[in-house]
Amino acid sequence: MPAGRCLILLLAVAIVARAATFGNPNVHVDEDFYFTVARAMWGGAIPYLDIWDRKPVGLFLLYMPPAALPFRWGVWAYQAMALAAVVATAFLVVHMARRIAPDRGALLAGIAYILWLNLAGGQGGQAGVLHNLPMAGAAALILANERRRFAPDAMAMLLVGIALQIKYSVVFEGMFFGLWIMWRLHARGVAAARVAAQGAVLASIALLPTAAAAGYYAAIGQGAAFGYANFFSIAARKADPWTVRAGNLLHISLLLAPLIGMAVAGRGAAPARRFVLAWFAVSLGAIIVFGDWYLHYALPAFLPGTVAAAPFLGRVRKRWSAAILLLVAVAGEGVVIGNIAGRGTTAQFAASTDAIGHGRGCLYVYSGTPMLYASTGRPACSRWMFPGHLYLAHEAGAVGVDQLAEIDRILARGPDVITMRPPASGERAEARRRVMAVIGGHYWLVARLPMGDEIISVYRRRKG
Numbered sequence: 001m002p003a004g005r006c007l008i009l010l011l012a013v014a015i016v017a018r019a020a021t022f023g024n025p026n027v028h029v030d031e032d033f034y035f036t037v038a039r040a041m042w043g044g045a046i047p048y049l050d051i052w053d054r055k056p057v058g059l060f061l062l063y064m065p066p067a068a069l070p071f072r073w074g075v076w077a078y079q080a081m082a083l084a085a086v087v088a089t090a091f092l093v094v095h096m097a098r099r100i101a102p103d104r105g106a107l108l109a110g111i112a113y114i115l116w117l118n119l120a121g122g123q124g125g126q127a128g129v130l131h132n133l134p135m136a137g138a139a140a141l142i143l144a145n146e147r148r149r150f151a152p153d154a155m156a157m158l159l160v161g162i163a164l165q166i167k168y169s170v171v172f173e174g175m176f177f178g179l180w181i182m183w184r185l186h187a188r189g190v191a192a193a194r195v196a197a198q199g200a201v202l203a204s205i206a207l208l209p210t211a212a213a214a215g216y217y218a219a220i221g222q223g224a225a226f227g228y229a230n231f232f233s234i235a236a237r238k239a240d241p242w243t244v245r246a247g248n249l250l251h252i253s254l255l256l257a258p259l260i261g262m263a264v265a266g267r268g269a270a271p272a273r274r275f276v277l278a279w280f281a282v283s284l285g286a287i288i289v290f291g292d293w294y295l296h297y298a299l300p301a302f303l304p305g306t307v308a309a310a311p312f313l314g315r316v317r318k319r320w321s322a323a324i325l326l327l328v329a330v331a332g333e334g335v336v337i338g339n340i341a342g343r344g345t346t347a348q349f350a351a352s353t354d355a356i357g358h359g360r361g362c363l364y365v366y367s368g369t370p371m372l373y374a375s376t377g378r379p380a381c382s383r384w385m386f387p388g389h390l391y392l393a394h395e396a397g398a399v400g401v402d403q404l405a406e407i408d409r410i411l412a413r414g415p416d417v418i419t420m421r422p423p424a425s426g427e428r429a430e431a432r433r434r435v436m437a438v439i440g441g442h443y444w445l446v447a448r449l450p451m452g453d454e455i456i457s458v459y460r461r462r463k464g
Contacts, residue, residue, distance in 0.1 A: 001010045001096065001107060002062065005089065005092075006094060006107065006110070007087065007091055009087055009107075009111075010087050010090045010091055010094075010110055010111070010114065011087050012091075013111050013114050013115070013182075014083055014086050014087050014090070015083070016028045016189040017114055017115060017117075017118055017123075017329065017332065017333070017336075018083060018101050018118070018124075018242065018336075018343060019025060019078075020333070020337060020340060021079065021081055021123050021124075021336060021337050022076065022414060023072070023076055023079070023346055024074060024075075024340065024341050024344065024345065024346045024349070025071075025075045025122065025341070025369075025374075025375060026244055026344045026346075026348075026349045026369050026371060026451070026452075027079075027113060027124035027339075027372050028121055028124055028126065028243070028296075028343070029340075029369055029370070029386075030126060030127070031078070031125040031126060031376075031386075032058055032369045032370055033053070033370045033371075033385070033386050034055070034125065034127075034218075034369055035055065035063055035067055035074065035075070035078055035125075035361050035371065035373045035374060036370045036385065037051050037060045037063070037385070038060050038061075038062075038063035038064045038067035039067040039068075039074070039213055039374045040373075040380075040385075041064055041067070042064065042067060042068055043446055045113050045331045047229075048222070048226055048229040048310075049215070049222055049225060050226050050383050051380075051383050051387065051401060052229060052385075052386075052399060052401075053229060053384050053386060053389075054170060054229050054233050054234055054251050055127065055167065056164065056165040056166060056210070056213065056230065057213050057340050058165025058166050058209060058212040058320075059130070059160065059165070059166045059167065059226060062081075062130060062166065063078060065077070065081075066078035066080075066081055067374075071374060071375055073181070074374075076127050077352075077405050079124060079125060079152070079256075081125065081128050081130075081154065081402075082124055082125035082126075082130065083123045083135045085129055085130050085132070086114055086117065086129060087114075088133055088136075089113065089116050089132045089133045089136045089303065091110065091142050092108040092133075092136035092137060092139075092305075093110045093113045093136065093303065093306055093310075094106045094109065094110035094141060095108075095140055095309050096136070096140050096143055096276070096307050096371050097109040097110070097306075097310035098384075099143055099271045099272040100121060100266075100272045100276060100307075100310060100311055100327035101266070101311040101313070101314040101316040101351075102315075103311035104313075104314045104318075104321075105199050105311055105312070105314015105315065105321075107411050108309050108310070108314065108321055108325065109178040109306045109307055109309055109310035109313055110306070111314065111325055112301060112306045112325060113306040113322075113428050114327065115136035115261070115305065115329050115332050116255070116274070116302045116305075116324060116326045116328060116332070116334050117129060117299065117302060117332075118332030118333065119255050119295075119328070119332050119335055120252070120253055120295040120296055120298045120302070121296040121299070121304075121333060121339075122253055122296065122297050122299045123332075123336045123339070126296050126297055126299060127166055127167040127296075127299075128167065128300050128322050129299060130166050130298065131138075131163040131167050131170055131300070131304045132164035132300060132302075133158065133255045134159040134160070134162045134163040135159070135167075135170055135174075135300070135303060136162045136303055137155070137156075137159045138155075138156040138159040138160050138174075138177055139156075139164070139275075139304070139307075141153070141155055141156040141159070141277065141419065142156050142177060142180065142181065142275070142369055143275060148184060148185060148188055149153070152154035152183050154201075154202065154205055155226070155293065156177060156181075157174070157178060157203070157205045157206040158176065158192070158205050158206070158208065159201045159210075160173075160174035160178075160206045161174075161206040161207060161208050161209040162209055164206065164207075164209065164210055165209040165210060165213065168234075168257075169286060169297070169300065170286075171286075171294070172282055172283075172285065172286040172289070173279065173282055173283055173286065173300065174206055175354075176237070176278065176279060176282040177279075177281045178199060178202050178203055178206065179199075180278070181198075181202060181273060182195050182198070182199045182202075184296055185198065185220070187359025187461045191284065191352075193459065204282055204449060205316065210259065212444055213226070214226055214227070214230075216359070219412065222305075225400075228400055229298070230303055231402070233398050233399065233400065234398075234399035234462070236397055236398035237394060237395060237398040238393070238394040238395075238396065238397075238398070239274060239291055239292065239393055239394065240292055240426065241424070241426075244426075245291065245292060245353050248292065248293035248294060248295070249293040251293075251295060251429075252287065252293050252295060252297065252298045254426065255295075255298055256284065256301060256305065257300060257372075258324070258328075259280075259302070259305035259306065259308070259309050260280075260284075260303075260305070260313040261309070262309035262313065263277060263280055263305060263309055263312070264310065265274075265312050266309060266311030266312035266313075266315070267315065268311065273308075273311070274356060275306050276308045276406075277308055277446075278302055279304040280301065280305050280308045281309075282302055283300050283301040283303070283305070285306050286301075287300075289300060291446060292411060297305070301418055303363065304307065327462075341452060341453065343357060343369075343451070343452040344369075344450075345452075345454040347425055347453070348449065348450055348451050349369075349371070349375070350417070351447075351449050352368075352372065352419070352447075352449050352451060352458065353372065353375040355446055355447040355449060355458045356376050356417050356419065356446075356458055357376065357417070358376050358377050358378065359376075359378060359416065359417025360378075360379070361378065361415070361461075362380060362413065362415050362416055363376060363379070363380065363382040363415060363416065363418075363419070364380075364381045364382075364410055364411075364418045364419070365380075365385075365387050365419050366387060366390075366391065366407075366410075366414035366418055366419065366420050366432075366435050367387045367391060367419070367420050367421040367424060367427075368387060368389060368419045368420070368421045368451070368456055370385050370386055370452075372419060373385060378417070381410045381413050381415045382400060382406060382409070382410050384401065384406060389430070390403045390406055390407055390431065391407075391427050391428055391431040392424075392426050392427060392428070393426050393427070393428050394426060396428070403431060404428075404430060404431060404434065407431055407434055407435065408434065411438045414442075414461060415461065416460065416461055417419065417445060417446075417458065417460050417461070418439060418458075418459045419456055419457065419458050419459070420439075420456070420459070421437065421451070421454050421455075421456055422454055422455065424461070439459050442461055443460060443462060444457035444460060444462055445457060445458070445459055446458040446460045
């Protein structure tokens with residue numbers, strides 16, 4: 001199929017698969033937060049200093065163009081950005097899969113990539129959806145560089161570096177790419193010293209974007225703040241209870257099992273297929289190493305997994321490959337619709353925004369979506385704007401501040417409005433008690449509104 005027709009088909013599939021979420025400001029708490037941070041950056045906020053998080057600054061920079069628009073247009077724009085990333089990544093999946101599978105299998109692999117995302121929270125602008133594009137570009141360059149030229153390898157590692165500044169979890173795949181390049185040079189007969197030197201250069205290229213970010217913070221005297229937020233805080237975070245983690249791992253395993261089965265059952269050209277299968281294995285290993293195993297952690301593995309599945313999809317009878325993709329499409333759409341029902345519709349979000357109202361008084365989203373900061377335009381009462389950082393037990397001691405002390409400081413400031421959802425799994429009971437004690441004495445209930453399968457309570461401070 002010509003490239004133009006392939007792109008149009010992939011775009012059509014992606015629009016149909018993701019249309020239910022378009023315009024919804026509450027797709028997932030993570031991307032709600034990325035958008036909110038990016039919007040605050042236009043007002044001069046600096047990540048890690050004015051708004052705390054542990055994601056790379058490159059992710060927030062990526063969200064800045066859509067966040068510059070009026071709120072509703074900005075939501076549509078970031079979702080359009082994510083849609084474009086998905087289609088471009090799927091196109092690269094097709095391109096890479098053609099090296100190990102017939103055209104039909106390659107095309108079906110690109111479609112499979114789009115559909116599989118919906119199963120694991122990839123229906124919006126999750127970090128995994130965005131960093132998969134530069135990682136796909138890097139892999140495509142490595143596969144195509146049959147003459148072992150330095151420039152394509154260097155560009156591939158620069159793309160890895162860009163992906164690292166979207167989410168650090170790609171580090172293992174990036175290391176694999178670098179080691180594969182070095183092994184390929186060694187197999188060609190290049191001297192070990194030259195292989196090592198080139199590997200060092202490629203590693204330096206991959207680290208350039210992160211080094212640039214660290215250099216900026218060092219230049220403004222905040223290198224320690226950058227280092228803690230980006231690296232040390234990750235190690236300090238406690239794991240969820242084993243029962244929760246086991247359930248997450250089982251769910252992820254069920255989503256990945258069909259791709260693993262198709263990858264093993266497929267056939268293809270030996271060198272390219274070895275690369276793809278090894279890449280897929282590394283991506284699976286990275287999921288295990290990082291732990292917690294939230295669903296969206298599977299998104300990076302869907303990229304090499306669908307490429308590896310291409311030979312199988314191209315070899316089986318058309319009705320079987322069609323049945324597989326149809327089943328994934330229906331299941332994925334069910335997940336998306338279920339997420340909307342659970343997290344809230346556009347109309348429900350708008351009702352919460354109206355209940356909070358616009359104004360200069362600060363807002364404290366104790367629990368709920370941080371997107372309410374962006375939709376109301378109200379300032380936050382704290383630089384810890386991601387709600388879970390202050391009330392989740394596994395974040396205690398890992399966010400650079402004592403959680404309860406920061407909650408007390410926020411309450412002493414007298415927020416104009418406080419929002420609360422029902423108690424969540426893993427929430428510190430003492431955190432909620434402290435907030436409710438202050439609410440009982442100084443606030444009145446403005447509204448109790450449905451937000452998906454929960455009720456959001458909006459409290460306004462009494463005058464006088």
